[in-house]
Amino acid sequence: MEKLAVLAESPLFEMLSKEELDYASELxxxxxxxxxxxxxxxxxxxxxxxxIVSGQVxxxxxxxxxxxxxxxxxxxxxxxxxxxxxxxxxxxxTVRARSDTELLQVTAENLAxxxxxxxxxxxxxxxxxARVLSSRLRESNSxxxxxx
Amino acid sequence: xxxxxxxxxxxxxxxxxxxxxxAEVLKRRAELEAAQKQQAELLSEASxxxxxxxxxxxxxxxxxxxxGELDDAAASMLFEATDLENRSYRAVSDFEEQRFKxxxxxxxxxxxxxxxxxxxxxxxxxxxxxxxxxxxxxxxTHRTSRDDYERExxxxxxxxxxxxxxxxxxxxxxxxxxxxxLRAKRVRREAEALFAEAEDxxxxxxxxxxxxxxxxxxxQAAETALRSSLDRAREQLGCAVGxxxxxxxxxxxxxxxxxxxxIEDHENYNLELSALGVYLVDRQRGVAFLEPLAPSAASPEQxxxxxxxxxxxxxxGAAASPLKLEG
Numbered sequence: 001m002e003k004l005a006v007l008a009e010s011p012l013f014e015m016l017s018k019e020e021l022d023y024a025s026e027l028x029x030x031x032x033x034x035x036x037x038x039x040x041x042x043x044x045x046x047x048x049x050x051x052i053v054s055g056q057v058x059x060x061x062x063x064x065x066x067x068x069x070x071x072x073x074x075x076x077x078x079x080x081x082x083x084x085x086x087x088x089x090x091x092x093x094t095v096r097a098r099s100d101t102e103l104l105q106v107t108a109e110n111l112a113x114x115x116x117x118x119x120x121x122x123x124x125x126x127x128x129x130a131r132v133l134s135s136r137l138r139e140s141n142s143x144x145x146x147x148x
Numbered sequence: 149x150x151x152x153x154x155x156x157x158x159x160x161x162x163x164x165x166x167x168x169x170x171a172e173v174l175k176r177r178a179e180l181e182a183a184q185k186q187q188a189e190l191l192s193e194a195s196x197x198x199x200x201x202x203x204x205x206x207x208x209x210x211x212x213x214x215x216g217e218l219d220d221a222a223a224s225m226l227f228e229a230t231d232l233e234n235r236s237y238r239a240v241s242d243f244e245e246q247r248f249k250x251x252x253x254x255x256x257x258x259x260x261x262x263x264x265x266x267x268x269x270x271x272x273x274x275x276x277x278x279x280x281x282x283x284x285x286x287x288x289t290h291r292t293s294r295d296d297y298e299r300e301x302x303x304x305x306x307x308x309x310x311x312x313x314x315x316x317x318x319x320x321x322x323x324x325x326x327x328x329x330l331r332a333k334r335v336r337r338e339a340e341a342l343f344a345e346a347e348d349x350x351x352x353x354x355x356x357x358x359x360x361x362x363x364x365x366x367x368q369a370a371e372t373a374l375r376s377s378l379d380r381a382r383e384q385l386g387c388a389v390g391x392x393x394x395x396x397x398x399x400x401x402x403x404x405x406x407x408x409x410x411i412e413d414h415e416n417y418n419l420e421l422s423a424l425g426v427y428l429v430d431r432q433r434g435v436a437f438l439e440p441l442a443p444s445a446a447s448p449e450q451x452x453x454x455x456x457x458x459x460x461x462x463x464x465g466a467a468a469s470p471l472k473l474e475g
Binding site: 117 | 414439
């Protein structure tokens with residue numbers, strides 16, 4: 001797996017310089033999951049985000065009846081797991097590999113190390129996370145309005 | 149341990165002495181791994197041989213017990229055969245007695261038939277009350293004689309059948325006695341072979357244990373040699389030495405240290421380690437958290453330019469850079 005190429009494609013690392021990407025690439029750890037394997041569960045504590053290298057993952061949430069529903073399917077070069085990293089709350093959803101999946105894991109500690117060396121790069125990384133969250137918020141607002 | 153700058157550490161790593169030291173460490177490690185592997189294999193083989201030997205011993209005991217059971221069965225059958233033989237003598241004697249009795253009854257029946265014929269002729273020539281009564285008496289006698297003869301003949305035949313049955317059973321039991329005895333002998337031989345196999349296994353296992361002990365000594369020697377190579381780095385490079393890392397105090401930081409990985413590991417650390425890679429570690433936490441060396445960071449001007457580009461340009465519809473989102 002060419003980690004650097006994967007990170008360069010990911011919206012999480014948009015606007016980062018070559019040096020910053022090199023450093024982030026060294027800090028990330030490859031992880032492999034088989035189809036059907038759970039990456040993390042709703043309600044767990046989490047301190048990592050994941051960048052999808054190959055394969056697909058599904059994001060699942062329990063509805064009021066307790067049944068799990070797929071709320072989104074993600075593939076490369078998207079990332080997930082950033083919410084718990086930012087707000088330090090429990091995982092808001094379960095993420096499961098839909099097919100054999102390769103991911104890059106970036107922990108909170110790794111991000112802290114990244115910040116020490118590349119403050120501007122870190123700022124852009126946080127901006128990128130904020131952009132994704134902002135985009136999701138807009139989408140949720142639109143859906144809410146449609147329902148009303 | 150004298151603190152060093154990153155450049156000094158990198159220069160040390162480039163020295164020919166360092167290269168030859170590293171080659172020596174790799175060689176020592178390979179020797180240690182080979183010795184450990186050989187020792188593990190020998191121990192595993194010794195344990196397996198021991199286990200097999202114990203199993204053979206146990207099977208041998210069971211087999212010997214089975215041979216004893218077969219011997220007992222043969223002895224019991226021999227007893228039965230003797231009993232049958234005795235019974236057959238009695239049965240033949242009963243039969244002979246009955247045969248004699250039947251012969252006698254046959255003669256009597258012949259006499260009764262003759263008497264009956266004479267009475268019939270007498271009665272036919274001069275019929276009288278007396279001749280009629282004599283004929284009736286002769287008929288009764290003949291009937292009784294015939295019944296007696298038939299009944300006793302039947303009994304004689306039954307006695308003969310019994311004799312034949314006892315002889316057949318006796319022959320069968322005698323045949324089986326021989327077979328059981330031979331089976332017992334064969335099973336006993338199997339048990340002896342198993343005992344021999346168990347003994348052989350014990351000898352081989354002891355031999356393997358001795359070889360494993362020798363391999364253990366080689367392991368210790370290889371470990372000592374590797375440790376001495378690593379310790380040499382302490383003197384030559386002025387660093388602290390672990391099993392998997394060399395540590396250098398950093399000249400320009402009282403909090404951080406530099407470490408050089410002596411292993412390649414993609415699983416057990418927070419990042420993927422490469423052999424002879426240089427990493428930053430906190431002095432308190434050590435390799436619990438490793439940081440890569442930072443390449444030259446972007447200048448503040450470059451950073452400013454990126455922020456200006458992102459925040460001040462491309463607003464109102466035109467994004468600074470396309471950000472694709474799914475879902």
